[in-house]
Amino acid sequence: MAGTLQRREAIFGWRLIAPTVIIIALLILYPVVYNIYLSFFQVSLNPEVPNRFVGFSNYGKILSDGEFWRSFGITVAFTLITVGGSLLLGLGVAVMMNRNFVGRNLVRALLLLPYVTPLISIVFAWRYIFLPIDGPLVQALSSVGIMDSGTDIINNPNNAFLVVSFFNVWRNFPFVYLMLLSALQSIPAVLYEAAEIDGATRWKQFTNITLPELYFVIASVALLRGIWNFYKFDEVYLLSKFAGTMPVYIYETAFTGVPQQGVAASIATLLFVVMMGLITLYVKKVLKW
Amino acid sequence: MVKKRNPLRTVVFYVLVVSLVLFVFYPFAWMISVSFRYDTDAFKEGFFQKFTLDQYAQLLGFKESIRQELSEEEKQLLTLVKNMPEEQQKQVLAKIERDRKKEQFPFLRFFRNSLLLAGIAAFTSLVLAIFGAYSFSRIRYPGRTFLQRSILVVYLFGGAVLAVPLYQIFVGMGLTRTAFSSVVVLFIIYVLNTLPVSLYMLGNYFRTIPYSIEEAAIIDGCTRTQAILKIVIPLSMPALITVFIYSFMIAWNEYLFASIFIRPFPTAYTLPVGLNELFYSEHAVWSKMMAASVLTAVPVVVLFMLMEKYLTSGLTVGGVKE
Numbered sequence: 001m002a003g004t005l006q007r008r009e010a011i012f013g014w015r016l017i018a019p020t021v022i023i024i025a026l027l028i029l030y031p032v033v034y035n036i037y038l039s040f041f042q043v044s045l046n047p048e049v050p051n052r053f054v055g056f057s058n059y060g061k062i063l064s065d066g067e068f069w070r071s072f073g074i075t076v077a078f079t080l081i082t083v084g085g086s087l088l089l090g091l092g093v094a095v096m097m098n099r100n101f102v103g104r105n106l107v108r109a110l111l112l113l114p115y116v117t118p119l120i121s122i123v124f125a126w127r128y129i130f131l132p133i134d135g136p137l138v139q140a141l142s143s144v145g146i147m148d149s150g151t152d153i154i155n156n157p158n159n160a161f162l163v164v165s166f167f168n169v170w171r172n173f174p175f176v177y178l179m180l181l182s183a184l185q186s187i188p189a190v191l192y193e194a195a196e197i198d199g200a201t202r203w204k205q206f207t208n209i210t211l212p213e214l215y216f217v218i219a220s221v222a223l224l225r226g227i228w229n230f231y232k233f234d235e236v237y238l239l240s241k242f243a244g245t246m247p248v249y250i251y252e253t254a255f256t257g258v259p260q261q262g263v264a265a266s267i268a269t270l271l272f273v274v275m276m277g278l279i280t281l282y283v284k285k286v287l288k289w
Numbered sequence: 290m291v292k293k294r295n296p297l298r299t300v301v302f303y304v305l306v307v308s309l310v311l312f313v314f315y316p317f318a319w320m321i322s323v324s325f326r327y328d329t330d331a332f333k334e335g336f337f338q339k340f341t342l343d344q345y346a347q348l349l350g351f352k353e354s355i356r357q358e359l360s361e362e363e364k365q366l367l368t369l370v371k372n373m374p375e376e377q378q379k380q381v382l383a384k385i386e387r388d389r390k391k392e393q394f395p396f397l398r399f400f401r402n403s404l405l406l407a408g409i410a411a412f413t414s415l416v417l418a419i420f421g422a423y424s425f426s427r428i429r430y431p432g433r434t435f436l437q438r439s440i441l442v443v444y445l446f447g448g449a450v451l452a453v454p455l456y457q458i459f460v461g462m463g464l465t466r467t468a469f470s471s472v473v474v475l476f477i478i479y480v481l482n483t484l485p486v487s488l489y490m491l492g493n494y495f496r497t498i499p500y501s502i503e504e505a506a507i508i509d510g511c512t513r514t515q516a517i518l519k520i521v522i523p524l525s526m527p528a529l530i531t532v533f534i535y536s537f538m539i540a541w542n543e544y545l546f547a548s549i550f551i552r553p554f555p556t557a558y559t560l561p562v563g564l565n566e567l568f569y570s571e572h573a574v575w576s577k578m579m580a581a582s583v584l585t586a587v588p589v590v591v592l593f594m595l596m597e598k599y600l601t602s603g604l605t606v607g608g609v610k611e
Binding site: 006010013014017019021024028031032034038043047107112113116117120121122124126128129136137139230231233237246247254255264265268271272276 | 302303305306309312313314315317319332334420421423424425428429430432433439440443444445446447448449450451452453454456458460461463477480481485488513541543544545549560564565568575578579581582585586590593597
């Protein structure tokens, strides 16, 4: 009797989750495999014409392409800068917001704006403040001599990725700050009281209590942000078409000009393999699972 | 414990807070300022300029945009046209009509498309997630842990990796030929995009509802399905709304897949694709773009502020997929 009841429960459980599992299997796991398959073909744009098998020639093509390596380097730099930047800023802000002060609730609400505002809206505001000559931020920076007001920093391939990195830190630090703040609040106050009695300075308390207590959260947030920023397309592409990170490179190869979707698939496969390797390494070494 | 307050420290602290607020709010301040300006003032130096609601009125269709009004030349043509032979008359009128259509700023259409698509996708994802999360959090069966873990693996894939194969799959199915089928494709992708987060957040929430309530109902003769509908759903309203808003925001923001699948069909443009296309076309009128940006942001920001308490805790508990 108990056996059939358990079986009925199990069947019910599977029925409830089945639609989700089917959708995810069909539209995420299958495409990942299909992507690897496509990377060995010259993909035709006409559904009537079959794809042509080309072996490893797509891989040969991209690995010998300087553009690919440049874009790979930019992506790594972009990921490191944005993860580091948003962690530092997020940590600082979390420590500040952990204190009581007049107007804290208002400030906390404002701090979430960069993260929750629709990307397309805020991207236009950033393009405006960075406009050469007319942009207010460009005017402000040039008036203190940091830059020349005539430079179009967004549409200049040499430094567009720095502007994009800065924007990414601005947009995503609230996420880091929220995660760290809730972790900060769960550190027992007795630890700080004991340290104070022992005569530890604020800085000593920060490095010897706060940071070790936050280690796991910081490492996990860094992993999440790292994965998301490595694959980040919209925040980069909508601000500047010239930032040249890998996802942008894939998009342009696959969907603009003369589309080379087989080549794009092989770039995506490489990106994916590199990412998996890095994640495994990180989880073992840093998170110590 | 009473701490001594160092006044200098307090001053430094408040200076830091103020600069933080400035840093965060700076682009928003300009966005709002420029959105209330006349087109000709868009680049005037100085934060405050002559105030006007024109841009908003035009976007929302309360007022004809200047570009929709007839140009002087077209007006003259209209008077001349009356003396022309009928065939020519038709041609000229059609040309004027075409030009006017081209110059409209179809903000409301983009807005409606985004609202429908994001709303329906978020709702579908929520319904699937309620049942899925219930299954994860309440029912024991072989393979459950494995399924839960594999759904989180989705976090490891970015849109950039899936774009090409998904495009090929949907082209192969013939779903990219019409505007409607392309929107359906987007709908499926958005549900897919939001499901893992919704499942994870709801699963965590359902575990906080005491099982004894459902147990009592089941003993009284409720079926499992009734228990979900009559007990679990009403008890988790705040969580459901949170999950809905998150899914809505993800779909409202999405650009990559929208640009791939609906680029050929301007009638189906969502806000991100539509506004970006307009920006690069002749309509790059800054004041109007800023007003459109404000209008795009308002629904999401208002929703978020109203639900801030639930949403921030949801964000830290569930983590949000981007």
